[in-house]
Amino acid sequence: xxLIKVCEVNKSYGVGDKIVEALSNINLxxxxxxxxxxxxxxxxxxxxLLSIIGGLTxxxxxxLQIDDIDVYALDSERLADFRHEYVGFVFQQYQLxxxxxALENVMLPLAITSRPGKEQREMALTxxxxxxxxxxxxxxxxxLSGGEQNxxxxxxxxxxxxxxxxxxxxxxSLDSKTAKELLELFQTLNKDxxxxxxxxxxxxNLAWVNRAIYIRDGVLAQIP
Amino acid sequence: xxxxxxxxxxxxxxxxxxxxxxxTFILVVAISVTLNSLAKNMxxxxxxxxxxxxxxxxxxxxxxxFTLSYGGLSVPGVNYEVKHLSAEALTQLKSYPDLMxxxxxxxxxxxxxxxxxxxxxxxxxxxxxxxxxxxxxxEGRFPLEQEVLIGYGLAKQENLVIGxxxxxxxxxxxxxxxxxxxxxxxxxxxxxDFSTARWITxxxxxxxxxxxxxxxxxxxxxxxxxxxxxxxxxxSQLVQGTQENIDRFTSFSLLSSLxxxxxxxxxxxxxxxxxxxxxxxxxxxxxAIGFRRQHIFAIFIRExxxxxxxxxxxxxxxxxxxxxxxxxxxxxxxxSFAFHPFIALTAIGASVIIGIVSILFPAWLAINIDPVExxxxx
Numbered sequence: 090x091x092l093i094k095v096c097e098v099n100k101s102y103g104v105g106d107k108i109v110e111a112l113s114n115i116n117l118x119x120x121x122x123x124x125x126x127x128x129x130x131x132x133x134x135x136x137x138l139l140s141i142i143g144g145l146t147x148x149x150x151x152x153l154q155i156d157d158i159d160v161y162a163l164d165s166e167r168l169a170d171f172r173h174e175y176v177g178f179v180f181q182q183y184q185l186x187x188x189x190x191a192l193e194n195v196m197l198p199l200a201i202t203s204r205p206g207k208e209q210r211e212m213a214l215t216x217x218x219x220x221x222x223x224x225x226x227x228x229x230x231x232x233l234s235g236g237e238q239n240x241x242x243x244x245x246x247x248x249x250x251x252x253x254x255x256x257x258x259x260x261x262s263l264d265s266k267t268a269k270e271l272l273e274l275f276q277t278l279n280k281d282x283x284x285x286x287x288x289x290x291x292x293x294n295l296a297w298v299n300r301a302i303y304i305r306d307g308v309l310a311q312i313p
Numbered sequence: 314x315x316x317x318x319x320x321x322x323x324x325x326x327x328x329x330x331x332x333x334x335x336x337t338f339i340l341v342v343a344i345s346v347t348l349n350s351l352a353k354n355m356x357x358x359x360x361x362x363x364x365x366x367x368x369x370x371x372x373x374x375x376x377x378x379f380t381l382s383y384g385g386l387s388v389p390g391v392n393y394e395v396k397h398l399s400a401e402a403l404t405q406l407k408s409y410p411d412l413m414x415x416x417x418x419x420x421x422x423x424x425x426x427x428x429x430x431x432x433x434x435x436x437x438x439x440x441x442x443x444x445x446x447x448x449x450x451x452e453g454r455f456p457l458e459q460e461v462l463i464g465y466g467l468a469k470q471e472n473l474v475i476g477x478x479x480x481x482x483x484x485x486x487x488x489x490x491x492x493x494x495x496x497x498x499x500x501x502x503x504x505x506d507f508s509t510a511r512w513i514t515x516x517x518x519x520x521x522x523x524x525x526x527x528x529x530x531x532x533x534x535x536x537x538x539x540x541x542x543x544x545x546x547x548x549s550q551l552v553q554g555t556q557e558n559i560d561r562f563t564s565f566s567l568l569s570s571l572x573x574x575x576x577x578x579x580x581x582x583x584x585x586x587x588x589x590x591x592x593x594x595x596x597x598x599x600x601a602i603g604f605r606r607q608h609i610f611a612i613f614i615r616e617x618x619x620x621x622x623x624x625x626x627x628x629x630x631x632x633x634x635x636x637x638x639x640x641x642x643x644x645x646x647x648x649s650f651a652f653h654p655f656i657a658l659t660a661i662g663a664s665v666i667i668g669i670v671s672i673l674f675p676a677w678l679a680i681n682i683d684p685v686e687x688x689x690x691x
Contacts, residue, residue, distance in 0.1 A: 145601060146685045166605050173603020180688060184598050188326030189319070196314040198602045209314055245602070 092252065092284055093119040093142060098151030100137055102291035102306075111137045112307045115151070119286065121252070124279040126295055127288045135288045136257055138304060142286065143255045144172045156252065173198060177246030179256040183238040185230040191241045192217065192226035198249040216244040220274060236267035240274065247278060254278065256287040260294060272297040316608060322614035327588070331620065334584060338624020338668070339631060341577040342660050346632025348566035349656055351643060354636070355559045370524040370532045374398050375544045397518035398543055403434040405539050406522065412532060415525040421507060422521060423514025425481040427470035432467070432481060435502045436510020445525055449499075453490030458507050459512075466500030479503065481513050558590045574667050581671035585617070589675045596679050597687025606680035617668040625664030629657050 093246075095117040102109045111134045119125055119142075127135045140146040141153060144160050152158045155175060163171055185194045195213040204212070210288075217223045220240040222233075230238055238260060246254050256275070260268035268291075276297055279285050287298065295301050303310040324331045374397050403419055406412065421436035439455040453475040456462050461479055468474070468491045478485045481503070494500055511517060526532050536545045589596075599609055634652070 140685050143601075166607075169600065169603050169605045171603075172601065178601050180598075180601075184594065184601075184688060186319075186595055186598060188322050193314055193318070193322065197319075197599075200314040200316060200319060201604055201608050206314065234315075247604075 091118040091120055092121040092123075093117070094152075094154040095138075095142065096152045096154070098119065098138075098141060098148045098153065100134075100141060100146070100150050110307055112141070112148070114211075115309055117302065117309065119284065121284055122279070122282055123300060124275065124285045124298045125287070126298040126301040127286060127304065128290060128295075128301055129310070130290065132299070133304045135304045136309040137307075139255055139257055139288050143176055144168055144177060173201065173249065175252050177249065177251040177254045179239070179242045179246050179254060179259050181258040181261050183230070183235075183242040185238055185241055185245075187230055190227050190229055191222060191233065191237075191244075194230070194241055195226075195244045195248050197245060199297065200252060204248075205232055212248055213244070216248045217241075219247075220244045225288065234267075236263055236270065239267075243271075243274060243278075247283065251283075253284045253286065256285065258288055260288070260291060268294075316611050317615050320612050320619060324616055324619060330584065330588060334581060334620050335624050335627075337577055337580050337584075338621050338664050339628040340627050341573045342584065342628025342664050343631040343635060345566075345570035345573055345663070346629050346656060346660050347635045347639070348569055349563075350633055350636035350651075351564045351640065352559065352563040353656065354640065354651070354654060355562065359555055359559060366486045369547065370526055370536075371546045372398065372402075372522040372524065372536065372540065372543045373520070373546070374518070374543050395460075398520070398522060398540070399518055402519060402543070405520065406524070406536075409535070411535055411537055412524070413526050416441060417525075418442050418445045418523040419519045420521045420523070420584030421510040421514060421516050421519065423510070423516045425503070425513045427480040430471075432479070432503045433498075433501060434481070434510055434514050435499075435504050436514075437504055438507065440505075445523060448495060450493040451490045453488075453492065456489050456509070458506060459486060459509055460489045460505065461486045461509070462492060462504040463488055464492050464500040464502045464504075465494040467503065468602065470501075484513075501623045502628065522646070570663075574663060577667050578671045581617075581668065585613075585672055585675040586678070589679045592679070592686045593682055596682045597684045600682070600684035601688060610676050611679050613672055613679060614669065617672040618665060621664045625661035626670075628664065630633055632660065 095115050098112060098115040099110070100112040102111055115138060127139060129135045137146065141148050142155075144153075144155075147161045155171075158171065160168065160171060185191075186197065189197070192210070192213050195217055196209050199209040199212060202209075214223055214226060217226050220243055222237060222240055222244065225233060230241070233241065243254075243259075245255075246256075254275075259275075261272055263271060264281065272294060275285055275287070279299075288293070318497060345564050348534055398419075403417070406414070406417060418437065418441045421434075423434050425434050443449055451462065453462070461481075463473060463479065468488075471481070473488055473491075475488055477488050480486075486505070486509070492499055492504070505513070524532065533545045533547060536543060596609060599612075
């Protein structure tokens, strides 16, 4: 069953007097429960496609439907609500809030819900436990290693029980051992029913995913 | 975790910038409160003097005055052609119904000396005087003929008690009463009845007549006909000069507060706009994980509310402390730590308003940040 439908999506940017076509005529369907890799060289448009599917950047033309919702027909505030409900992001540089502890960073998506503090805390500790960082929940990001920060970012992405996780080069700055642990974690989450879309240019990561999509020069090059 | 928690944690993390903003609020509020407290205290002091001064019209003998200048040096004013208020003046005043007198208190004022000191002698009619000045409290009793009552300051200065005697112009007078401190000129006076005062000073006419009339504004015009040799002063005229000075100081205080407020807005605006640039990534994260614009705006408002509220309260306390400390230098009198609810609420309220006004534009910039541009990795 298709969870995500990308139809005729184009994205262009104005760079000076020139218009750069970042994505051309993208059509794509992603099923619920898939673990998908978006692959391609630097500048191919994979991160742009990720930000469009993640509800962060509207396409120049075309539509995005997630769970039968026409995402870019929503106004900006409803779009924020949509991201909050459906989407979790794991950024390349982890993007943790530096002045919040690991626990507080994980609780961040819950701060705008009506859940009481105790429940928020329990939910955050549960996911920190899941990523193996419960014992370091009171540490600030700068007191954690890169791999640990990445796992905090994953905990933050899943704490609100979204339908989809978007991960942009999550293993890009990790050593191979930590990268393997991270991919194992993704695989576990995927087996729990989460749909995961991961941008990567490391072909070794393909062993962990259900499907891979290649983008070259803004065009889907291959849909195996 | 709430938006307030996020705001508090951010303020804790950015200690330097938080402290700078807090100090800005504290200084602006403290200076404004100091100036306005001093002005308010001056107003209250004047009002108190007016209330305590039972007479609202004072009649004194007319005199001419000029100032000598010799070789560039000014010699203090010289009075000449001093007229007198005759004994009949009192009869004339009492027989003039248009004056609408509530009470009348004539005085003979002169001086007398002993071997060591000179004294201010005030001859009064005690029943009339007490009617006009109900705040007089006497320890002992009012003097009869050839007896005196002394002010609290004089008693303390010369260590005199009831039963002691006072030498005045080579005669000894028993002290039968001591007036409790009034904070006024009475504290150093020697009070007696008219006949004794005439005996001591040799003055036979009235030195001053205090009136309490229902129509002080019309009294001056009426009395110029009744007593052509008298100078009539309404208390409102006497305090007018002081009032004008106080009004000027009050206006200066308000204007200074306004300018300080504008400077504060500018400083906070520049600082917070700079902070927004440092926090673009953070704002991008908030937006990416589903924070609405109003949530981000609420975080900024909470941050500035916390700082401005703390700054307002500390600034107010510092302001009243400073005004109490510098009052002896500025007003030549001490000032207590008076809590003025209006100044407190205005100061703290103004602090909060300054904060919110300053943050509006930076917060507007923040909520309109594109999350993708903010997160360079996406």
